[in-house]
Amino acid sequence: MLEQLSSVFFDEANELLDNLEEQLLALSDNPGDSETIAAVFRAMHTIKGSSAMFGFNEISSFTHEAESAMDQVRNGIIPxxxxxxxxLLKARDHIRSLLDAGMEVAPEIHQLSENLILEFKVYVQKNGGNVNDPPPQTKKIEKPKHDDKATTWRIKFRPSTTIMQNGxxxxxxxxxxxxxxxxxxxPFYNDLPPLSEMDSELCYFSWDVILxxxxxxxxxxxxxIFLDSxxxxxxxxxxxLPGENNKIGEILVSRKDVSQGDVDEILSAKKQLGAMLVDKKIISEEQVRSALAEQQHLKSLNSNGQAQQQAGTQSTTLRISSAKLDQLVDLVGELVTFNARLDQEAVRTDNPTFKNLSEQCDRIAVMMRDISMGxxxxxxxxxxxxxKRTVYDLSTQLGKQVEMVTVGAETELDKTxxxxxxxPLLHLIRNSVDHGIEMPAERxxxxxxxxxxxxxxxxxxxxxxxISIRDDGKGLDRxxxxxxAIQKGLIKExxxxxxxxxxxxxxxxxxxTAKQVTSVSGRGVGLDVVKKDLATLGGTVGIESKRGKGTSFILKIPLTLAIIDGMLVTIGGTTYIIPLNTISECLTSSITQEQMDATFITxxxxGKDLVSINLRKFFKIEEPLPDHQEIVSVYDGDDVFGLVVDKILGSQQTVIKPLGNLYRNCTGINSSTILGDGAVALILDVFQLTSLIKSHLKKGESPAAE
Incomplete structure (x- = not known):
């Protein structure tokens, strides 16, 4: 049980540290933001308290120093x-190191703690703060002060019966x-008449609002302001006061609904105050209900005077092991493969019961796939x-002023x-800050x-x-x-x-092209690794650059590496799969014999030209030609092109299996799958094939298949 609790502590501490880094970077952009300052203080305070609870005293004592500094920032003592x-960013990184160290802290890590504590004390003292802060065991934690900017008001709105007639x-x-x-x-509705007596032009309601x-x-x-008289x-x-344990009697007296004498008389009977006041006809049920709502509203206010989430709207998220999630997706993949085999057997035997079971299994497999992938x-x-931290540290190191902006951060992608x-992204961002963005004077x-x-x-x-990484720097020097490239023999002059x-x-x-080697760049290591890493994901990287305006690296990445919907096609005696989401339509072709001998055909x-790549010719398949071929038109995000195949078989869920190293560099193929009968089908790389078509259109020549 203790191990499970410690695991929860580590998970929550790491999450707090991730948020803390984000908050500190936000604070660097807006040093006077009191809410961010308070958030940083709370994060430090929570880590300190939790670590002390679980016996991580090194973390607790170290975090106390950072918390003390933030407390003085919060109180306006130091800037x-x-x-x-x-x-503070150093402290955040060091806390993570202490978490990784666990209970056994090495002497060098402990010495680093002492060095950072000294740096905090020097900073606080240099900026007029107090360094004689009591130790964590005896420090009195003050209750957060109420935000005076927010005030709670009681509004009693009693509209006239004819208010709606005035518009x-x-x-x-x-x-x-x-x-x-x-x-x-x-709402108050005690004046509401029976439905048969109700006039739709009259108002029977009134309201109390606690704001x-x-x-x-x-x-x-x-x-x-425009209310009628x-x-x-x-x-x-x-x-x-918000958050205090306000008694219902105090609220009723404050509202002037009852007198203090009435309350004292009822309380002496030691019965429920609200019920007794209603029984004695001192107040109405609606007034009690309004007072109870006011009591709940005051309870729900935290120290900043803002409403906390009610219990009914609290998140019901659950942390689960990443390994268990991967195992679930693997099992769903096995179910998809089994269902494909079941479907084939149902077609082969032509058994109605078998077909019905296959359809039911298919629906269940699709739902499980969608949920597990979600x-x-x-x-x-x-x-x-x-x-953001990378950009902050790198720009500080290089003496540049750089900010990072994100767009489409809510876009979802497979965690793997x-x-x-x-x-890859780290290399590209470092490249943009180092090579792309100029020094302030140059800009x-x-x-x-x-x-x-x-x-x-x-x-x-x-x-x-x-995914694009764009900078507004000097652009690439062509x-x-x-x-x-000429010097290295990559191209001829x-x-x-x-x-x-x-x-x-x-x-x-x-x-x-760096003129000197630095700790950041100049050794030519990085961008070649980016391209290789993206290739292993089935992705590509392109570049757009304009001199003096900036550079964009554009990455095209598959959403998932697990399960996709695919279209089965045959070329010769081999089955291939085209990802279904890339397909625009399937066409019956009217290809001439002359076109069948070409790699690229139009x-x-x-009513428009459709440029296609003849996959039979591209893959050098020598088997006899079928009576007619078919074209699958695909969309690569920019334009529509065609893939010429022998026959289209139909759609099927596909479990993606990686290719071995021997086949990793096959142009036009990015992965494989296992069909229901146990045969292996290759998954076509649509974007690589359409890139070949685009290259052909630019050069007017046919690239050879590898």
């Missing part, structure tokens, strides 16, 4: 400066009121957020893919803002996700890249190449 942010909608006034802050609304807001009394009264509105400030999908923002994207001379921007964006394109081809040379191993589709 937030870049020096403090750097120190006023009382419910819209209540809605406008609730938009001013956190509100609890209590916590930073707005003034005048702002609240302005909501009712027969309607009544009362706005009173509630003097009872569990693996996580927002790509969880990955993007990690790089996200884990494997960390290193100023170029008429740019001294602060450069690196933008990470993500969006879905069919079964893939496009001439420098070309000269370096008399050859003509497009910008895209020249730019792609930077992905060659050992390629670098046909008409909906």
């Amino acid at each position: 937030v400066t870049p020096e403090l942010i750097t120190l 006023t909608r009382p419910e819209l006034l209540i809605k406008e009121l609730t938009e001013l802050g956190t509100a609890t609304v209590v 916590t807001t930073s707005k003034t009394k005048n702002d609240i009264e302005d909501v009712f 027969d309607s009544k509105i009362e706005v009173d400030k509630i003097d009872l 569990l693996r999908m996580v927002p790509v923002g969880t990955l993007f957020q990690k790089f 893919v996200i884990e494997k994207l960390n290193d 100023h001379e170029a008429g740019k803002s001294e602060t450069g921007t690196v933008t990470l964006s993500a969006k879905h394109v069919g079964a893939f996700i496009n 001439d420098a890249i070309r000269d370096k 008399n050859e003509t190449h497009s910008d895209e081809e020249i730019f792609n040379l930077i992905f060659q191993p050992g390629f670098s 046909t008409q589709n909906h």
Whole structure:
């Protein structure tokens, strides 16, 4: 049991540290943000208390020093400066090291704790703070102060019966009121007549509203500025403290619904106050209900005067082991393969009962696949957020001013893919900050803002996700890249190449245009690894760059590496699979004998030219030609192209299996799957094939298949 509790502590501590890094980077952009300062303090305080509870005294005593510094920042004694942010980020990293060390802290790690504690004391003392803070065991934790900016008001709205005849909608006034802050609304309907006697033009309701807001009394009264003279509105400030254990009697007296003498008389009978007051007809049930709502509203306010989530809306998330989730997806994959075999047997035997069972199994497999894959999908923002620290540290090290912007962080991607994207994205971001963004003085001379921007964006394109890393720096130097490539023997001096081809040379191993080797770059290690890592994911990387404007690296990554819907096709005697989400339509072709002998052909589709790649010719399949061939038109995110196949068999769920190293560099193939009969089918790399078509259109020549 103790091990399970410790595991929970580690999980929560690591989550707090991830959030803490995000908060510190946000604080560096806005040093005066009191909410972020309070959030950093709370994170430090929680880590300190939890670590002490589980016996991690080294973490507790060290975190106490950082918490003490933040407490003085929170109280306005010492300022937030870049020096403090750097120190707090060091402390955050050190706490993670202490977590990794566990109970047994090595002497060098303990010495690092002492060094950082000294740095905190020096900073606090240098900035006029108090370093004689009591130790964690004796420090008195003060109750957070109530935010004076937020005030709680009691609004009693008693509209006239004929208010709606004047064109006023009382419910819209209540809605406008609730938009001013956190509100609890209590309707009164004791004047509501029987349905047979009700007049639809009359108003029978009234309301009490308990509102916590930073707005003034005048702002609240302005909501009712056009109220008719027969309607009544009362706005009173509630003097009872939020979060305190306010008695219902105190609230009723504060509301002037009853006198203190009435309350004392009822309490002496030692019965429920509300029920007794109603029985004695001192107040109505609606007044008690409104007072109870006010009591609950006050309880729900935290120290900042903001409403906490009610129990009914609390998140019901559950942490599960990543290994168990992977095991579940593997089992679903086995179920998909089994279902494919079952489907084939049902067709072969032509047994109605068997076919019905196959259809039911197919529905269950699809639902389980969607649910299990949904569990693996996580927002790509969880990955993007990690790089804010990278940009901060690197720009500080290089003396540059760089901010990172994210777009489409809510876009979801398979967690396995996200884990494997960390290193490629890290290399590309470091490249953008180091090579792309200029020094502040250079940017100023170029008429740019001294602060450069690196933008990470993500969006879905069919079964893939496009991730771009864009900087507003100086762009790639085409001439420098070309000269370096000639020097390294990658191209010849008399050859003509497009910008895209020249730019792609930077992905060659050992390629670098840096004039000197630094701790950040210059050794030519990085971008070639990026391309290889993306290839293992079935992804690609492209470059767009404009001199003086910036550079974009565009990654095209499959959404998942586990299970996809695919279209089965045959070419010769071999079965292939085309990812279903890339397919636009299936066409019966009218290919001439002359076209069958060409690798690239052009046909008409909906009155437009459709350029296709003849896969039989491309894969050098020598088996006899069928009577006719078919074309599958596919969309690669930019345009529609065709894949010429022998026959289209139909769609099927496909469990993706990686290819061995021997077949890893086969052009046009990115993975494989096992069919229901145990045969292996190859999954076509649509984006690689369409890239070959685009290359053919640019050059006017046919690239050979490998």
